[in-house]
Amino acid sequence: MSLVSHRFRPFGGSIFAEMTALSNKHGAVNLSQGFPDFDGPAAAKDGAIHAINAGHAQYGRMIGVPPLNQAIAVAWERDGRPAIDPDAHITVTSGCSEGIVAAILGLLNPGDELVVFEPFFDFYVTAAAMAAATPRFVTLHPPRNPAAPDAAFSFDESELRAAITPRTRAIVVNTPHNPTGKVFTRDELTLIATLAQQHNAIVITDEVYEHLTYEPRLPHISIATLPGMWERTITLSSLGKTFSLTGWKVGWAIAPEPLSAAVRAAHQFLTFCAATPLQHGAAAALRNPGSYAADLRTLFAANRDLLTDALRRAGLTVFPSHATYFLMADHSALGFPDDRAFCTHLTANIGVAAIPPSVFYADPTHGRALARFAFCKKRDTIDQAVQRLSNLTRRSAT
């Protein structure tokens, strides 16, 4: 009999851990879990090593060590956003993951509702369960014509309006979006902002991929910068994706004082503070970003194109990805019953691991035809995957 609490029982184990284990078992090229297979920048590592040797070994400030809060404020402003106060507006968390949980637990009461776009990053829904809040889902539909130059996943305005009720406390936005690679447009964000203001809802926006966008015509926009939105937005981000340091788990929440107070109310009892030396390393990375993110964008955009071509040659329909580590593809032409069957075959028999995305939908049938591929890898790794994917055409087509 399971000893897992009722709260967590519906969620089962992590699909990322499961697919990575399957990938390791079969010696597959692991394009399932979203982590780079190369190292982060020297500035970050040197900063952390220096902090360890300098004796930064004790608990840090609950809201973040001062040099990191200052570096986050400078980075925020460097990206053209209005000035913020490092201590009043920034809370350092153990990765964006903890920021998501702290924001939702700190803000929502039992019975409150949370609007979530699907496919979703699973933490939004599990955090809602921890808060005894109810998620209301708005589907991002695949583009009808994936070959059109501006094709992107999109939502229906009427479906968003229908998901908002008098109990709506918050709307979760994730832009750039995992797993679709969508960048929310100014028009889409303006609609969300207008509805949030009309219904007095808070926006929790997860922007961990803010620096990984590949189309100049689709720049990342922080919804907090839209008129009237600073007051009602919690912006979450982290070090992991921008600097290929996903294992460091250093993140942050940026919000005006009343919303920062809600985040901090939960954060102080979740972890209290992130690892002190890594916070110093994070500060060093943010102070000296160099061309690291620009180089990543060049690498990842090329990887995305190579993978897209290989998957198309293998008979999949690939939806354009404009950002993030990921792309989504439709495998239905290859004749597998669902996403799990396809991804298991791909991992075990072709040697390329991908994620079955039905777990990212409230109704898993919505993800049955899809597979998510991570392209945040060395060029060699992508070349190897491309090579192996050529076998998929031959085996499946016969």
Ligand SMILES: Cc1ncc(COP(=O)(O)O)c(C=O)c1O
């Ligand atoms: C959309 C999104 N948010 C948050 C996270 C987690 O961020 P962190 O590693 O900083 O906790 C991820 C990681 O995959 C993600 O894709």
